[in-house]
């Protein structure tokens with residue numbers, strides 16, 4: 001298999017338990033390069049947990065999870081698997097951007113400082129002027145060139161989330177994870193964030209998006225995955241899954257959100 | 259990643275309708291009066307004047323000329339310098355050690371956690387005066403410090419009384435005690451920072467040190483500084499206890515020693531108080547600037563959530579564009 005065919009994300013029978021509480025049960029799925037996968041399901045079904053496993057904010061308890069061909073959080077040598085040193089785990093995360101439901105911008109930094117933080121600290125060789133120019137470029141891309149010197153508290157929710165997207169893009173990730181990026185927004189602000197995400201998908205970014213925005217999933221996603229109770233109940237082309245769900249549980253869920 | 263043409267800049271301001279032109283008239287109200295404030299102020303001022311006149315004229319024991327004579331006495335100024343040094347050195351050590359202890363208490367490692375807990379238990383559980391006496395006796399308890407293999411002839415041996423001056427022991431005694439309190443203040447600050455901040459920094463690929471120093475601690479500072487200011491001022495006054503070590507060149511002990519010779523305790527107490535007040539005032543100014551620095555990005559009022567860029571463009575029809583539709587603000591009776 002050559003590099004171009006290695007899936008960006010590959011989960012094989014991934015399980016996760018907190019003590020005796022099993023949250024993910026044998027999840028298997030694949031996301032190819034440049035694909036957008038939308039993950040939907042009722043509250044508590046394990047969507048966030050799965051997303052957090054992908055960038056090793058949580059460790060999986062069983063199964064194999066790899067990003068771009070390498071195991072997440074572990075290193076394989078022969079048939080032995082070694083836990084990664086925190087430094088190497090951090091290095092792995094630099095290739096994966098994450099956007100949170102509650103933005104989690106750094107409130108003591110301006111928009112442009114938020115975007116610059118990771119490249120300033122982690123891309124040692126780069127001159128500061130270049131890092132800043134690149135950060136401003138990213139802010140322009142999310143439509144916030146004019147707000148670069150604003151603190152998060154001076155921005156609306158939609159603007160904050162767009163800064164958060166720019167911040168996640170600053171390390172030039174090959175994969176972007178979105179955990180309900182529009183759920184904390186007023187309805188009238190949802191559109192501007194989805195617009196940025198659509199543009200990102202069009203530019204060829206590989207994305208996994210947990211969302212309740214079925215319109216977005218229908219329009220942008222290549223695959224729609226429906227999860228419930230820690231298992232993948234159904235997955236496939238979003239238009240098909242949405243218009244013709246095969247499982248009773250999917251139908252019940254969709255009837256509530258559509 | 260391909261660059262798409264960026265959205266037109268300057269489209270952030272929502273369109274204003276033609277109705278928003280004449281600003282409403284400013285309110286001209288008659289100011290509410292507060293007569294009792296004036297009365298209270300006059301009464302308090304009168305009491306203060308009475309007290310000052312009485313202190314200046316009727317109380318020879320204050321002996322103001324004596325206060326003036328010793329306020330800038332070389333020995334007193336020197337003592338104020340020592341007091342300031344004791345405060346600053348011990349607080350700097352206490353803050354650094356306190357941060358370390360706070361991080362240790364939050365560590366997942368049970369050994370590290372227990373060490374921090376035991377430290378707090380010991381140093382918070384005994385009076386600082388007792389601790390200072392102990393530090394003073396260290397030269398008696400441990401006459402030498404030996405480096406080498408236990409139970410064999412040491413390679414090097416230091417005499418503790420040569421190694422540690424009383425000033426040094428006083429600083430150590432104050433600092434180790436204070437570190438236990440600082441640890442709790444810092445821990446409260448770290449816990450006050452939203453968990454999402456740590457997550458966001460980790461997700462960006464920052465390591466533990468960068469996350470702590472760039473993201474968590476700067477935010478924790480807002481919570482840490484006010485009680486730390488308290489501790490600094492409290493430390494300034496606790497330095498008067500180092501006579502237990504015995505270090506006797508700081509402000510209180512020095513002025514007391516002078517008073518013992520002049521038989522005039524009250525003027526020397528006033529001299530010491532004036533210096534303590536002066537140093538406290540300087541420290542309070544410093545605290546003000548520190549607080550202002552770390553309040554960056556927090557004190558601004560959150561902007562109301564307004565639709566921006568795409569959504570404002572998405573608004574189907576701008577008010578006034580459609581013939582026959584009057585924007586709400588233009589209708590008789592005002593807005594909705």
Ligand SMILES: Nc1ncnc2c1ncn2[C@@H]1O[C@H](COP(=O)(O)OP(=O)(O)OP(=O)(O)O)[C@@H](O)[C@H]1O
Pocket residue numbers: 018021023041042043044045046047048049050
């Ligand atoms: N740190 C934790 N310790 C124990 N249980 C947890 C932890 N985190 C999540 N869980 C449990 O895991 C289950 C799945 O949680 P998760 O947050 O992944 O759901 P979700 O699908 O994202 O839900 P939502 O739509 O509400 O965000 C829940 O039952 C939750 O209680």
Ligand SMILES: [Mg+2]
Pocket residue numbers: 047048049179180
């Ligand atoms: Mg969730």
